[in-house]
Amino acid sequence: MESFAQILFGLGDKLAAHVVLAASAIGLGIAVALPLAVWASRSQTVNRLALGFASLVQTIPALALLALFFPILLSLRAVFGEGLPTLGFLPALLALALYALLPILRNAVTAQANLDPGILEAADGVGMTSWQKLRLVEAPLSAPFIMAGIRTASVWTIGAATLSTTIGQPSLGDPIFAGLQTQNWALVLAGCFASAGLALVTDILLGLIERGLAARKRWQWAGGMLAVALGLIAALVYQSGGDDDDAIVIASKQFSEQYILAQLIGSQLQKAGYKVEYRDGLGSAVVHNAVTSSNIDISVDYTGTIWTNNLKRTDNPGREAMYETIKQWEAEEHGVRVLGRLGFENAYAFAMREERASALGVETLNDLVPVAGQLTVGGDPEFFERPEWTAVREAYGLDFGETRNFAPTFMYNALRSGEADVISAYTSDGRIAADRLIILEDPREALPSYDAMLMMSPRIADDEEIAAALEPLIGAISVEAMREANFAVDREGEGKLSPKAAAAELAEAIGL
Amino acid sequence: MSAPDPPDTPILTFDRVERRYGDDDEVIAVGGVDCTIQSGSFVALVGASGSGKSTLLKMVNTLVTPTAGRVLFAGEDVTEQSQSQLRRRVGYVFQGIGLFPHFTVGENIAIGPRLAGETLSTERISELLTLVELEPDMAARMPDELSGGQRQRVGVARALAGDPELLLMDEPFGALDPITRDALGEKVRELHERLGLTTVMVTHDMAEALLLADRVLVMDAGLLVADASPSELLKGGGGEVAQGLVAVPRQQAEKLAAMEGRLA
DSSP states (O other): OOOHHHHHHTTHHHHHHHHHHHHHHHHHHHHHHHHHHHHHHHOHHHHHHHHHHHHHHHHSOHHHHHHHHHHHHHHHHHHHOTTSOOSSHHHHHHHHHHHHHHHHHHHHHHHHHTSOHHHHHHHHHTTOOHHHHIIIIIHHHHHHHHHHHHHHHHHHHHHHGGGGGGGTOOSTHHHHHHHHHHTOHHHHHHHHHHHHHHHHHHHHHHHHHHHHHHHTOHHHHHHHHHHHHHHHHHHHHHHHHHOOTTSEEEEEESSHHHHHHHHHHHHHHHHTTOOEEEEEEEOHHHHHHHHHTTSSSEEEEEHHHHHHHTSOOOOOOOHHHHHHHHHHHHHHHHOOEEEEEEEEEOOEEEEEEHHHHHHHTOOBHHHHHHHGGGOEEEEOTTGGGSHHHHHHHHHHTOOOSEEEEOOHHHHHHHHHHTSOSEEEEETTOTHHHHTTEEEOBOTTOOSOOOEEEEEEOTTTTTOHHHHHHHGGGTTTOOHHHHHHHHHHHHOOSTTOOOHHHHHHHHHHHTTO | OOOOOOTTOEEEEEEEEEEEESTTSOEEEEEEEEEEEETTOEEEEEEOTTSSHHHHHHTTTTSSOOSEEEEEETTEEGGGSOHHHHHHHEEEEBTTBOOOTTSOHHHHHTHHHHHTTOOOOHHHHHHHHHHTTOOGGGGGSOGGGSOHHHHHHHHHHHHHTTOOSEEEEESTTTTSOHHHHHHHHHHHHHHHHHHTOEEEEEESOHHHHHHHOSEEEEEETTEEEEEEOHHHHHTTOSHHHHHHHHHHHHHHHHHHHHHHHHHO
């Protein structure tokens, strides 16, 4: 495992992306909030509407706000054309800017309302036009208060920007999400440390500017601004150096297998001489849209997922028919090329501890029906919203005593500690063998198959060289090999590997 | 500086000026004032709080606009003149002093000309500071480093910076201690003479009005109730409200004289 310091120093590109994103969002927030504040100071209606709207936005959780911009931008494509990005920088920028709006707006409005009326009258009396009054009197006298608002907004935005990882924008959230998923606490800590450090430094610099403005010490606020500007320029330079339009972007969802496969695909492409970039930790629903819109180039998805979520099918025609239907549908509907199946399935399956299952006499989902009322079922956050859950419940008439959501990693801990009796496990998960879990049989075939497929975005769909580089992966990964790699990442203590190291071992195991 | 008007030319005329507030104009601040002010005169506008004197003054440089009637400055309706031009020709000293706290003293004095795109020379700023009996090196200071009296002197210097024809003062000495107040009053009167200004000063202090002005206008409930010279007022003219206001300093003076008599 890499040490904390190594991880921290390896975060340069994430930090640069984080700085550029947060600064752009605050910049946009300021650009919208200040004119709005001036308008609000001249109209009670605007005042109420603007502050009401900004407060309302604050009540939406940042994660939800970020996610909401995906469908919004998707529908805006009708106006702005297909080139409008729906993932990555743009939605993150818009959501964070909205979030930054309130503190800036509120402080600016309050500052204006609290200006000494005698001074404002004097400004009129000496013959200032309303623009001169704004520029020469209102703005400079409000500046320290506005700066305080910008300071609050900056600290919030830097924190919330870590969440933009989930919509495909690189940030300091990448190590946090990846670390949470793979139980790599050094990675989580490094991400939090860097993000908190950035927020702290920003707060100190903006505080310097604020006090400089209040005390009218030019060297102080100008010095603070210079330091902020230098930091921004450094981030921009670093980012423009690292950014590459030719690079092939590989996505991964928020679980270990996806991180490992992304690394495996990446190293395979690098061997063939391609530059690659990773978008780790995307929301599951986001990944398919991202690959169809070429926001990312390569993803690994599962037949059952596409079948139910995207084709909206509830029937189960069997493994082969399902794959062929999806392959054809992706090509016709989106221009996405399904290169092939990797060889293993990562299906949803219900798992229990061996001793608990035998005590209850449960071997199949059928056996679960009479005892379900006393049991707690645990699932990942999306499972209970998925059609598979509905299908299983309807097919067997299952009615559990309690349902609980867990992050995939904690689901297994919950089973071990008895907080859940049954979980929605994944068949390729290494912990099934390691924790001596049994998979309940599904005699009514309510759960579809989940063959892992390699998907290529329309941008690279016709590139036979890329296809050739990835061809060795097709049909090459057995469920045992995948379980072993997954377990190496998910386990704790001795032998725990980073996704990259696990990918290297997997490559060796399958003879690449 | 424009050529001084010959004396006794009307520089300011109030023509049935009214100012009402409220949704139905039910609150009357100024209820129809007719009056002419001659060039070169020093007029005090006296009245109790809420009598409308400040509102009347503010209608001269359109800080407040009349709801009826007209205010003529040099023969022209003030609402039809360019506002910034008008406010440059009319120096204004504010009740709350109103120095810009983020400007130096020098920048405060130079603001009027600066707004018109001119730069006031350091010499001119020194000259103006000297005029109000402040040290020229005070130009570099910030307003919050000054005493109240010094600040209002800067306020007067600022009002004079654009070479105004008319000087309006709204309770200029209200916030000052009696000694500073007295000294600054004398100074303003002297500048009025020296610079050939026309001055209109709003005050609630009849003694101040009697001592400084050539002519005292008394307002009550939005109306002009007296228009007399200080000597006429002291002789008992001007009517009931005016005499009520004159009675206060007179009684104070008499009591003081009586006390001095007893001590002697």
